[in-house]
Amino acid sequence: MLDFLASLAYRLDAVHRHIARVNLTIAFPTLSAREHDEIARQSFQSSARNLLEVSHMPGLTSDNIRTLVEYDPQLGLNNYEIARRRGKGILYLTGHFSAWELLPKAHALYGYPLSFVTRPLDNAPLERYLFNIRQTAGNRVIYKKNSARQILERLKTAGEVGILMDQNTTLQEGIFVDFFGLPAATSTSIALLALRTEAAVLPGYLTPKPDGRYTVKFLPPVDLSRTGDTNRDIAVNTHRLNGILEGIIREQPGTWLWGHKRWKNQPEGRPDLYRLSEQELRAFLAKQMAARRDSRRTLK
Numbered sequence: 001m002l003d004f005l006a007s008l009a010y011r012l013d014a015v016h017r018h019i020a021r022v023n024l025t026i027a028f029p030t031l032s033a034r035e036h037d038e039i040a041r042q043s044f045q046s047s048a049r050n051l052l053e054v055s056h057m058p059g060l061t062s063d064n065i066r067t068l069v070e071y072d073p074q075l076g077l078n079n080y081e082i083a084r085r086r087g088k089g090i091l092y093l094t095g096h097f098s099a100w101e102l103l104p105k106a107h108a109l110y111g112y113p114l115s116f117v118t119r120p121l122d123n124a125p126l127e128r129y130l131f132n133i134r135q136t137a138g139n140r141v142i143y144k145k146n147s148a149r150q151i152l153e154r155l156k157t158a159g160e161v162g163i164l165m166d167q168n169t170t171l172q173e174g175i176f177v178d179f180f181g182l183p184a185a186t187s188t189s190i191a192l193l194a195l196r197t198e199a200a201v202l203p204g205y206l207t208p209k210p211d212g213r214y215t216v217k218f219l220p221p222v223d224l225s226r227t228g229d230t231n232r233d234i235a236v237n238t239h240r241l242n243g244i245l246e247g248i249i250r251e252q253p254g255t256w257l258w259g260h261k262r263w264k265n266q267p268e269g270r271p272d273l274y275r276l277s278e279q280e281l282r283a284f285l286a287k288q289m290a291a292r293r294d295s296r297r298t299l300k
Contacts, residue, residue: 006045080204094163171185183266
């Protein structure tokens with residue numbers, strides 16, 4: 001029933017359906033319109049399941065969490081322990097994958113509480129509800145505005161902080177870095193904080209299972225560039241982190257939040273990609289691809 005209602009919402013929500021189709025054309029230009037539509041529909045269903053899991057979270061305990069969430073045996077707590085043993089704190093690199101609200105709750109119920117950065121919702125009663133749910137099992141919410149000081153305080157005591165890094169941002173908070181081959185305004189916060197504190201950067205996300213349960217995956221801690229050239233290191237590392245997020249999306253495309261304008265901000269002189277027709281968008285992407293090929297030939 002939930003999947004049916006989410007699919008119906010996808011059909012009725014023309015605005016976010018259009019955004020998803022633009023994003024999927026950028027990310028997977030060789031797939032057919034039918035394949036794009038299927039991934040977008042799965043994305044709507046995944047977001048609906050995220051909301052459902054939020055409603056169930058008050059009933060989760062350390063005794064029953066194993067019935068819903070488990071760690072991947074190859075990419076799980078082994079990589080978390082590698083990051084923790086460095087003793088400099090952990091910055092979790094994550095995004096809007098699967099039931100993303102469930103990830104920090106489950107990790108905390110297994111005995112590994114963390115802080116995580118969020119933006120407060122515009123709906124005050126709903127924000128209070130979510131805040132109370134999130135602030136359980138030892139977890140702590142850090143609101144995004146003026147969050148740097150609190151994050152640094154946590155990392156100073158080898159604490160752990162989760163940051164969602166997969167959405168569009170302003171150029172006051174980020175830089176343009178390629179994402180699926182196209183410049184995307186991307187937050188530099190994780191790269192900057194990791195360089196400053198030497199905290200480990202640990203990619204983490206949930207993978208849904210066919211039976212309705214979830215698997216927590218932690219990839220190996222990220223090997224960061226540390227040349228001493230701060231601006232260069234921030235750019236190189238942010239590009240590297242974006243590449244990891246892209247890899248997760250390619251692994252499980254139907255679980256990502258495709259209805260967000262990830263490429264909303266573009267370098268000066270470029271069009272608003274979400275206002276182009278499909279034909280105009282594909283022509284623009286082909287032109288960008290040709291320019292990249294010419295650039296690579298010139299470098300050779």
